[in-house]
Amino acid sequence: MEQYKYIEVRDFCVSHGISTQFIVQLHDTGLIKVVKKENTEYLQYDELPKVEKIVRLHDDLNINLEGIDVINSLLERVEQMQNEIINLKNKLDFYE
Template identity: 50%
Template sequence: MQQQEYVSVTEFCIGHSISTTVINQLNEFGLVSIIERSDSSYIPMEELPMAEKALRLHTDLNINLEGVEVITRLLERIEEANEEMRRLKNKLSLYE
């Protein structure tokens, strides 16, 4: 079993000059998962790209968190559709 690595929410927030409230709100919207351990909160390493993307949408583009959630879900659906299209093209190429 592979050990999972984490980044402290406090360190992440200091590095991005934001309040921990923003990360907690991203967690409430289901955009980022937070792990609670020994009186500290942590973000799994594989969640960092999503956390940074959501944070950029929220802070740089001034999009509210509801909008960030919608945008994120739509991007996920587009990626799933693209993956399905790739699979179907590969199947089609077998019959050509």
């Protein structure tokens, strides 16, 4: 495992003031991916923005895991739609 692509879950939790159990719950509900190697759990660096967003939703807005799941799904749909709009605009520009 390449160390520069991962952060240990324990270190992330300490730096964000959350429990490791919360990360386990996020993983169990399928909201994030946790990599386990040699009895140590890691988060991939490319997952960090998503995990930090989830932590803010939970802590700052007091949203439960079910609500976070719904919000996450809606945000992913919006992002897909934005990408589709960009692609359609590019095609339109090509034909104009």
